[in-house]
Amino acid sequence: METELTRKLNIQYPILQAPMAGGPTTADLVASVSNAGGLGSLGAGYLSPDQIRHAIKEIKQRTDRPFGINLFIPEPSMTHQDNIADMNNHLDTFRAALGIAPNPSIPKAAESFEEQVQVVLEEHVPVFSFTFGIPSREIILSMKQRGIVVIGTATTVHEAIDLETAGVDAIVAQGSEAGGHRGTFLTSTADARIGTMALVPQMVDHVTVPVIASGGIMDGRGLVASLALGASAVQMGTAFLASAESGAHAAHKQKILSSGEDSTEVTNAYSGKAARGILTDFMKDMRDYPGTVPAYPIQNALTRDIRQAAAKAGNPEYMSLWAGQGLRLATDQPTADIVKRSVEEAVLLIKNMGNLGCSEENGESM
Template sequence: MHTDRRFQELVGIDLPILLAPMAGPVGSELAIAVAEAGGLGALPCALLSPEQFRSELGIIRQRTARPINLNFFCHTPPMPDAAREAAWRKRLAAYYVELGLDPEAPVPNSSRTPFDGALCEMVEEYRPEVVSFHFGLPEKSLLQRVKATGAKVLSSATTVEEARWLEDHGCDAIIAQGAEAGGHRGMFLTDDVATQIGTFALVPQVVDAVSVPVIAAGGITDARGIVAAFALGASAVQIGTAYMFCPEAKVAALHRQALRSARSDEIAITNVFTGRPARGILNRIMREVGPVSDLAPAFPLAGGALAPLRAKSEPAGSSDFMSLWAGQAVRLGRELPAGELTHALWAEAQERMA
């Protein structure tokens, strides 16, 4: 049986299951459903305006009193690079022409807001039970302010070195994110994605290297993955792709279709959508431009030039230019309401452990 309850006791949840804070698919409805089922609900904040942040968190606070995790990015905004932007636009020009778009037209700004003083003030105002970060941690004074609210702090590590760094800098628990995970890598001490290792090699090494609770993430989509993570010393699991099948997830119709039909050999790491390595289902732009391209501008700027292509092609039924994020165990997903899925995963895991 699962006996390491340190993380559950740390944050006050019934089940050792965390909803991965996937920017885009996760909103208040999915967060509430997982929280009410006894797991840790999450609200990804990197894509939210202040008004959206207040609205979403207001809905969550009205509908559940259970712990919630607010997630933020900690990347360093890139320096402008006009030459690289121009080269990227040139590489995509043929697609613009194909779709009847002007290759020289201005493109939308592609931004992700890193954690800053304004976002910290919102954390201080709303006082969430958990605050998590991706791509490291914010600078020391901001982190101290977050911890002063009483929030428990989590962040993702993709290597043992990153895990040790996070513990040394004040993390209360560490998410060991293996290479199987969908979406963006949480890497921050290296940018060499080729060195990333799998979840079930990473988790026991991180458990041995740190004293805080470890949360396993990446490729965990059913009860077998949960039990394996616990056997390797994890205190909890963080699940993303499995929840994308739920009706509460804000996933576009073409993305859902791709999730249902993706083959195991159609999942790859790419940087063409944002400029930072992330795992998703192969589509035309990934095959023809990447999956990894040296031309893609630094995170998060690559997405701006792709936005008009998606806006024109998606309504016509094409996912050629969409970021179809998914983890390697996507074929194990099943379509259930999020609360029902959370209960089922835990019940099935208990049966296997017994």
């Protein structure tokens, strides 16, 4: 199970738990994955600098193994004020259904990226990963000077080449099966929906840094397939979402455990950025929205009160239920068991494949 990336990250198994902003990646989840021999990762994109510092301390109390902190690269939001007002009015229908106040003042759209980065640097976290773009050269250099391993996210070969040029140590190849937001930053998200099986080997052929396969990988079978495609590790998100240590809402977990491979869609209705989640009434209703959905992070801020009220009421239909296409393979096992089972399955599979090779050598029919 040793690969170029496991050596670089100083971990036992080539399994990275996907950073999942918005609550699922608790300190418990992150530390359990790291303690089980993988790399736990905190989705810190929505957290304030103080919250990130606190979470890092909590993780360090629970593990002395490597772990990662993940941030969102900010992007200019070009949304017109009229689009924002129109959307806010439209959202009042959902607010009325939930019994919350209409037309609230719009909350802060995003935390300061520079201040978030400062915490990562000061706390000397072992791994820094990011999505939605590429940070400045200075940030990447500062991380590397402190011995922090830097991992970027790409959804096309071109994005991967740009990340390698910028100096990252490894690249997550995010296939279209993946749950949550698309990391696409060079092209339209519709043009960048390449399946993991097609994306990984093409990326591996065009960059020299290790590639991490992500999207639809749920167990040892996905791990072995990814290694066969040339990946140095996998990054699994949905596989851990319903685990005991995940902080995902109970209604989200329940939906994950009762949904199938055809239950998800990619939508920009919740946040203004394309993301894959289990189909909800909110997504269906927003299909008919006649105007322009404000870009991320504005739309994310506009829908926050709706998502929070729905979560409080335990109503999954107005919550964002991010999940990938591997849903039917999700379990509510403890995190460490998911890592252990995936490794055991992979080892057995590799052994059985070796036997296939032997039969051929012996002239036996396959």
